Amino acid sequence: MTSKDTLAAGGRQATTLTAGRARWYAARMERYRLAELAAATGVSSRTIRYYIAEGLLPPPEGVGPAAVYTVAQRDRLALIATLKERYLPLREIAQRLKELDDAGVRAALRADRTPTGATVPSGAASGGERWERITLADGVELHVRADRLDGTLPLAALVRAARGMLTEG
Numbered sequence: 806m807t808s809k810d811t812l813a814a815g816g817r818q819a820t821t822l823t824a825g826r827a828r829w830y831a832a833r834m835e836r837y838r839l840a841e842l843a844a845a846t847g848v849s850s851r852t853i854r855y856y857i858a859e860g861l862l863p864p865p866e867g868v869g870p871a872a873v874y875t876v877a878q879r880d881r882l883a884l885i886a887t888l889k890e891r892y893l894p895l896r897e898i899a900q901r902l903k904e905l906d907d908a909g910v911r912a913a914l915r916a917d918r919t920p921t922g923a924t925v926p927s928g929a930a931s932g933g934e935r936w937e938r939i940t941l942a943d944g945v946e947l948h949v950r951a952d953r954l955d956g957t958l959p960l961a962a963l964v965r966a967a968r969g970m971l972t973e974g
Contacts, residue, residue, distance in 0.1 A: 836873040839865070846882040853882070861885060861899050877907040884910050891937065897954055904961055916940065939964055942971035 843850045856862040862881055865872035881902065888898045905913060935951035941964065949960065 835876050837875075837879065838870075838873060842874045842879060842882070845879060846886070848882050848886065856882070856885065859895065859899065861895065861902055877910070880907070880910045880914060884913055887914070892935075892951075893954070900961065904965070941967045945971055 837845060839850050839853065842848075843853060846853075848856075853862065857864050862878055862885075865874045865878070867873055884902070884905075885898055888901065889895075893901075902910070937949050937951055937954060939947040939949060939960075941947055945967075947964065947967070954960070
């Protein structure tokens with residue numbers, strides 16, 4: 806690179822990026838201010854702050870007006886919204902989020918947008934009870950009556966073990 810090229814690049818020397826590094830930099834560049842994150846997710850700023858205070862969402866990088874949120878936080882908000890649509894209490898959502906790293910959150914969003922499947926409609930066939938359908942693998946589900954999702958059963962460990970066994974081999 807000539808000194809003329811360096812000046813054209815704003816006084817900085819350009820570096821060649823591999824495809825992997827380019828994706829990493831692109832992901833790092835996608836940042837949101839609080840209002841932008843709220844607009845992108847449909848979750849109010851006040852609710853985002855509440856989720857941070859309750860431990861459902863990690864705090865932003867920086868403080869005050871300069872604070873920025875990442876794609877990982879955006880994805881967590883999307884997963885929280887998906888789980889809330891299934892009428893899960895925030896306590897249960899927080900428990901499920903504790904077990905997921907960023908890659909797990911992305912995987913949960915890709916897998917039918919939720920790690921727990923969908924609510925089975927109540928009606929004559931189910932005796933009017935609410936049930937949760939937990940997807941374990943393609944074509945394999947676990948059905949749990951909604952009143953048993955109170956945290957007394959070790960469901961998270963059971964689901965993790967079952968998914969591990971079903972994806973082996």
